[in-house]
Amino acid sequence: MVTKKTPNVKCVLCGFNRVIFQNNGKAHFGSFDLENGNFIQMRDTSGGKFPDGKGRGFPLIPEECLTIKEASSSPEYQSLLQQIDSFALKWLKFRKTKA
Numbered sequence: 862m863v864t865k866k867t868p869n870v871k872c873v874l875c876g877f878n879r880v881i882f883q884n885n886g887k888a889h890f891g892s893f894d895l896e897n898g899n900f901i902q903m904r905d906t907s908g909g910k911f912p913d914g915k916g917r918g919f920p921l922i923p924e925e926c927l928t929i930k931e932a933s934s935s936p937e938y939q940s941l942l943q944q945i946d947s948f949a950l951k952w953l954k955f956r957k958t959k960a
Contacts, residue, residue, distance in 0.1 A: 903925035
């Protein structure tokens, strides 16, 4: 038996779900800083725990993160960027012609 329902939207790029009505009625989309945001996030995935026994998660390594502009200059990320560009164009075309 469902007692509480919450509308979610699925990100068309990553597949993650977000609650639609949060943060004063706005979903979380559009908050990424396209110019300065950490597009490629390098994280320490070695694991481990803090002395108090709590998990330490996957800490960000800020000096190794890349903005979109920096990633665009790296051959390593060209395929990823092309995939995102391609899907974004498909999304826009679909929205203009089908929806």
